[in-house]
Amino acid sequence: MSSKTTTSEVLNLMQIKTIIWRSLRLKCCQCGIGKMFRSWFKMHDNCSHCNVSFQREPGFFLGSIYINYAFTALTMTGMYIPALILEWAPNNQLIWYAFAYTIIMPILLFRLARSLWLGFDQLFDPQQPQSNGNKQE
Numbered sequence: 001m002s003s004k005t006t007t008s009e010v011l012n013l014m015q016i017k018t019i020i021w022r023s024l025r026l027k028c029c030q031c032g033i034g035k036m037f038r039s040w041f042k043m044h045d046n047c048s049h050c051n052v053s054f055q056r057e058p059g060f061f062l063g064s065i066y067i068n069y070a071f072t073a074l075t076m077t078g079m080y081i082p083a084l085i086l087e088w089a090p091n092n093q094l095i096w097y098a099f100a101y102t103i104i105m106p107i108l109l110f111r112l113a114r115s116l117w118l119g120f121d122q123l124f125d126p127q128q129p130q131s132n133g134n135k136q137e
Helices: 007-024 062-085 091-124
Strands: none
Touching: 007 091, 062 091
16 A cells, blocks of 8 residues: 555655755755845845745845754764764864864855745645746746
8 A cells, every 4th residue: 555656745755856966066945946045145035037035034144044054964974973083183283173164164055045945835835936027937
């Protein structure tokens, strides 16, 4: 009974893959064409192609901090412990490397974390494109 996959399960899996792929490319989760960012730290308000809003509500992107923090903490721990056990460097030096990593990595992951957060939201609470007289799909 559970060995058969339904059409909706396959479509849902395809939708998840599509949204994650679009998020990893920093493109609109709805259409996959419009760019989400105009500069490193500045997002567009809407997609230039389908006009879906990237600004869901005040404080919406606080959730992206969880993605950023989880990745940074897990990778830092995954590197620090083996480096400490295998004595690749003195502990004081490892602490400074860890400190630098935890400052630099969240900055590098800022756009990706926001894009993934918006993608997950699009998956669970889809937003439809806003109508705009000169935009066509």
